[in-house]
Each structure stands twice: as structure tokens, then as C-alpha cells.
Amino acid sequence: xxxxxxxxxxxxxxxxxxxxxxxxxxxxxxxxxxxxxxxxxxxxxxxxxxxxxxxxxxxxxxxxxxxxxxxxxxxxxxxxxxxxxxxxxxxxxxxxxxxxxxxxxxxxxxxxxxxx
Amino acid sequence: xxxxxxxxxxxxxxxxxxxxxxxxxxxxxxxxxxxxxxxxxxxxxxxxxxxxxxxxxxxxxxxxxxxxxxxxxxxxxxxxxxxxxxxxxxxxxxxxxxxxxxxxxxxxxxxxx
Numbered sequence: 530x531x532x533x534x535x536x537x538x539x540x541x542x543x544x545x546x547x548x549x550x551x552x553x554x555x556x557x558x559x560x561x562x563x564x565x566x567x568x569x570x571x572x573x574x575x576x577x578x579x580x581x582x583x584x585x586x587x588x589x590x591x592x593x594x595x596x597x598x599x600x601x602x603x604x605x606x607x608x609x610x611x612x613x614x615x616x617x618x619x620x621x622x623x624x625x626x627x628x629x630x631x632x633x634x635x636x637x638x639x640x641x642x643x644x645x
Numbered sequence: 646x647x648x649x650x651x652x653x654x655x656x657x658x659x660x661x662x663x664x665x666x667x668x669x670x671x672x673x674x675x676x677x678x679x680x681x682x683x684x685x686x687x688x689x690x691x692x693x694x695x696x697x698x699x700x701x702x703x704x705x706x707x708x709x710x711x712x713x714x715x716x717x718x719x720x721x722x723x724x725x726x727x728x729x730x731x732x733x734x735x736x737x738x739x740x741x742x743x744x745x746x747x748x749x750x751x752x753x754x755x756x757x758x
Binding site for chain 1: 651654677679688689691694696735737739741745746747748749750751
């Protein structure tokens with residue numbers, strides 16, 4: 530059982546480049562999340578999705594885009610990378626059904642991104 | 646919108662001493678509450694969770710937490726800390742509807758022998 534899988538694990542980008550961070554889950558969870566983790570700042574929610582075709586902004590969405598065309602996949606797109614986007618990116622998934630039936634969030638191992 | 650405050654950035658305790666990590670949340674109704682732990686270079690591991698029912702929740706590795714609605718708190722406790730407990734601890738709050746999951750800034754626990 531793979532759980533939440535993120536690729537790549539590490540990446541170095543130059544300023545202005547673009548890239549897509551991949552996230553896939555095999556637990557049939559309806560909710561998926563993208564966080565960035567910076568020292569002393571905890572986890573900041575970038576975007577989240579409550580199901581295929583539905584996404585919403587979190588606390589720090591600027592400079593990022595997401596899509597959710599399938600239940601399994603939730604890619605995060607960085608356009609015009611900036612040094613401020615140097616961070617560890619964590620993808621997570623969970624299940625919730627109208628207050629009845631719910632799980633905690635399960636996390637991937639993260640992508641460490643450096644923008645130079 | 647929900648929010649989480651972890652007032653202590655760093656805590657140092659002696660091995661064998663008791664531990665309490667504080668977590669305060671803001672949410673208009675009964676929230677879902679979680680504690681996660683992250684060891685250096687590792688992913689996030691769930692310690693315990695509260696959805697409803699008994700307000701004293703038992704977790705893994707001997708940890709427990711108590712939901713106090715009147716204080717909007719969900720403090721994490723352990724009666725006797727082991728050196729392997731040194732890590733960063735995160736409190737998180739979710740909502741029964743919408744389920745946006747928000748994390749606190751974390752508390753770094755150091756254990757001295």
C-alpha cells in the first residue's frame with residue numbers, strides 16, 4: 530500500500546523556471562492538500578481540494594496553481610519560480626464525508642525545492 | 646476560518662520528566678484536532694486525533710491529549726519523556742465540513758540526559 534507518493538524528492542530550479550510537483554494517493558481519499566514547510570513557520574496550506582474538479586486556496590496560494598482532474602492526482606504547479614519558494618513541499622490526503630466518516634491526513638515524504 | 650497557536654517554539658525537558666505541549670485553536674464549532682510528530686529528516690507521523698466523544702485521547706508512544714472546549718485547547722502530555730521523543734511536534738485543527746486542515750508553527754522538543 531503506497532499511500533501518498535510525491536515526486537521528485539529533490540529539485541533545484543533557476544529563478545523564472547517553472548515546474549510541476551506530482552502527488553498521487555491510492556487510498557481513494559476525497560480531500561487532498563498541498564503545504565509548504567519552512568523552519569519555525571510550521572506548515573502553511575497552499576491549496577486544497579475536496580474532490581475531483583474542485584480546488585480552493587489556502588493561506589499562501591500566490592505563485593502556485595493546482596488542478597484535480599482525478600481522485601488520485603493533485604499536481605502543484607510553480608510558475609516563474611522565485612527564491613521565496615525555496616521550501617519543503619508536503620502533499621497530504623484524507624477522507625471526509627459530510628461529518629460522518631473521516632480520517633486524519635496522511636502525508637507524503639515531501640519534495641525539497643531550492644530556487645537559485 | 647480555523648487557526649492554531651502553539652505558544653512554545655522550543656521546550657527542553659530532562660529524560661524521565663513529564664511533558665506538556667500547549668495548543669490553542671480558534672474555530673466556531675467543535676473541531677477535529679490532531680497532534681503530529683516529525684523527527685529530523687522524517688515525514689509527519691500522527692500521534693493522536695480527536696473527532697468526538699471522550700475528551701481525553703490516548704495516542705501512540707505513550708502520549709495523550711485532552712480537549713478542553715472552555716479553554717479552546719488540546720494540550721499534549723506524556724508522563725515520562727524518553728530521549729527518542731526529541732522531535733518537532735505539530736498541532737492541527739480541521740473542520741467537520743470543508744475539512745481545511747490548518748497547522749500550528751510547531752514546538753521543538755529537546756531532551757537532556
